[in-house]
Amino acid sequence: MKNLNYLICILLGLGITLSSCNQSQKTNGALASSAAEKVYVAPGEQDEFYAFLSGGYSGNLTVYGLPSGRMFKEIPVFSQFPTSGYGYSEETKPMLNTSFGFIPWDDLHHPDISQTNGELDGRWIFVNGNNTPRIARVSLSTFETEEIIEVPNSAGNHSSSFITENTEYVVAGTRFSVPVPQRDMPINEYKGNFKGALSFISVAPDNGRLNLEFQVLMPGFNYDLSHPGRGKSHGWFFFTTYNTEEANSLLEVMASQNDKDFIAAVNWKKIEEYVKNGGGTKMPADYAHNVYDEETHTGTSTMIKEVVTVDPTKVPGALYFLPTPKSPHGCDVDPTGQYIIGNGKLSADLTVHSFDKMLAAIEGEKFDGEAYGIPILKFEEVLAGTVKSGGLGPLHTEFDGKGNAYTTFFISSEVVKWKVGSWEVIDRKPTYYSVGHLMIPGGNSRKPFGKYVVAMNKITKDRYLPTGPEMEHSAQIYDISGEKMELIYDFPTHGEPHYAAGCPADLLTANSKKIYRLDENKHEYATIGVDDARVERKGNEVHVYMSTIRSHFTPDNIEGIKVGDKVYFHITNHEQDFDVPHGFSIIGQGTSEILVMPGQTKTSLWEPKKVGVWPFYCTDFCSALHQEMQGYVRVSPANSNIDLSWSLGE
Numbered sequence: 001m002k003n004l005n006y007l008i009c010i011l012l013g014l015g016i017t018l019s020s021c022n023q024s025q026k027t028n029g030a031l032a033s034s035a036a037e038k039v040y041v042a043p044g045e046q047d048e049f050y051a052f053l054s055g056g057y058s059g060n061l062t063v064y065g066l067p068s069g070r071m072f073k074e075i076p077v078f079s080q081f082p083t084s085g086y087g088y089s090e091e092t093k094p095m096l097n098t099s100f101g102f103i104p105w106d107d108l109h110h111p112d113i114s115q116t117n118g119e120l121d122g123r124w125i126f127v128n129g130n131n132t133p134r135i136a137r138v139s140l141s142t143f144e145t146e147e148i149i150e151v152p153n154s155a156g157n158h159s160s161s162f163i164t165e166n167t168e169y170v171v172a173g174t175r176f177s178v179p180v181p182q183r184d185m186p187i188n189e190y191k192g193n194f195k196g197a198l199s200f201i202s203v204a205p206d207n208g209r210l211n212l213e214f215q216v217l218m219p220g221f222n223y224d225l226s227h228p229g230r231g232k233s234h235g236w237f238f239f240t241t242y243n244t245e246e247a248n249s250l251l252e253v254m255a256s257q258n259d260k261d262f263i264a265a266v267n268w269k270k271i272e273e274y275v276k277n278g279g280g281t282k283m284p285a286d287y288a289h290n291v292y293d294e295e296t297h298t299g300t301s302t303m304i305k306e307v308v309t310v311d312p313t314k315v316p317g318a319l320y321f322l323p324t325p326k327s328p329h330g331c332d333v334d335p336t337g338q339y340i341i342g343n344g345k346l347s348a349d350l351t352v353h354s355f356d357k358m359l360a361a362i363e364g365e366k367f368d369g370e371a372y373g374i375p376i377l378k379f380e381e382v383l384a385g386t387v388k389s390g391g392l393g394p395l396h397t398e399f400d401g402k403g404n405a406y407t408t409f410f411i412s413s414e415v416v417k418w419k420v421g422s423w424e425v426i427d428r429k430p431t432y433y434s435v436g437h438l439m440i441p442g443g444n445s446r447k448p449f450g451k452y453v454v455a456m457n458k459i460t461k462d463r464y465l466p467t468g469p470e471m472e473h474s475a476q477i478y479d480i481s482g483e484k485m486e487l488i489y490d491f492p493t494h495g496e497p498h499y500a501a502g503c504p505a506d507l508l509t510a511n512s513k514k515i516y517r518l519d520e521n522k523h524e525y526a527t528i529g530v531d532d533a534r535v536e537r538k539g540n541e542v543h544v545y546m547s548t549i550r551s552h553f554t555p556d557n558i559e560g561i562k563v564g565d566k567v568y569f570h571i572t573n574h575e576q577d578f579d580v581p582h583g584f585s586i587i588g589q590g591t592s593e594i595l596v597m598p599g600q601t602k603t604s605l606w607e608p609k610k611v612g613v614w615p616f617y618c619t620d621f622c623s624a625l626h627q628e629m630q631g632y633v634r635v636s637p638a639n640s641n642i643d644l645s646w647s648l649g650e
């Protein structure tokens, strides 16, 4: 075992941290049982916290309980999901529409829960699609994706999706700078010509609707991560940059030349005012805005043709650069809003900037030149302190609300606890292995719930039973209620979690949707009464108005369908009981089954290819007679004269 761990360390290039690897031996019995008590949620009991883990390349968001590490649900956002029919049903296909057409996948990164006065309010959770730049809003009442907006002039939507402290904006920053507008030009003319767009998307306070208000067109750096100011720094937003060298090739070398890159401090209130007063330039654009309506149970996609862009040099006092060593990755703001932490991933130290000192430096014009017209503040004038961490490869920092910060170190595979203000290291614990993000529920708000930290690791190796060449990524829960952190649990995640957001369970449970009311169902093809069930033909389109209730479909026998028809099964679930969905599937279905929630209508398209009598059935084990929940469709040749007919119990 020891040799195996040693080998793993070498494999990971972590020879320097053998001590951490050596600790991965099985814990002794006494410790294990006290840790077990801390994560044990007895059968029938419920967890104290929700945790929403990004699914990375799964395109989706997964919901877990803390401290149990039990997975409750996968919420489809950017990827088609046969489990519910998301992205396959006619109602949800529009949600995945973009200016590039139907894109049924993305790389989902950073969840952030809506806030009021800097505290979690549990209305929505926002996530970003990294690859085809999009921002999504997921309801924390229905746990369904309600809205997706594409982000134009952006690429690798990575410094996203973080919200301001009253959910005024969800902010999205481009990782890659690109030509704006996109055009055919030589790649090696990047420097000085490409732009990095920072997008401010407003969130309507009543229904959460998104609107891209403006984009700040920044110099052609890479904008890596971001966080809002809060409390005293509310009104500002901070973005880490790398590749301030503006290299366009071999970035691992070329973008690591400068000793310092920047944290960009954006006074968004100033820019908002500038835009409200008619500032900015309207630019042609082409991006999709997709909205799912809960009453019609239907998504619509609209293409938007214009965006307001802002040249930051035209708005005095709106933008400053804070020099930050060394290719900073995470950009985190403490609960008071005073400290901005840059996690320089090529450094052992963390750089902490002071918001007060930043304001004073701006006031006193303590500049160290400029970059593309944006003033660079003097490093010493804004520096609050340096955390001499002793670790390597700092990535992300979260806070416990008790004056402590926790930073992950990818290269040295550990979480380091340090004191905000004195910058002293208090504790360090190994992670297994190569930790990326970490999450404390509410850790990015004014009011964190500092009981647990979840570390999300990039490499799993020997932590679980092997499952072929790839293992699901591991997450680890540490109890942080004491002075020292205690590792209490490992659990597998799904996809690749890049960040997570958590909140106390009772913030969500009271508003959790149990059913959709049938009498409020405004779906165009709903079957509200059983007598409304019918089949209609319009040319080669056939619309089946079908209802379900335990344990039958109405109708369940249909004749008069022909090869070449497009048959739309509009299924309305008449149940008004919590947790009783019915499913629908039919042989040869070119999409997927659909799962229809109580009171909801969903549509599945079937294009019969063969003559015959074809069964359909309910895919969800809904009752003792679930196996009896089935029916037949008779498909006749294209030129057949069989009349359309339907029935139940005849």
Ligand code: CUA
Residues within 6 Å of the ligand: 550, 551, 581, 582, 583, 618, 619, 620, 621, 622, 623, 626, 627, 629
């Ligand atoms: Cu309805 Cu099984």
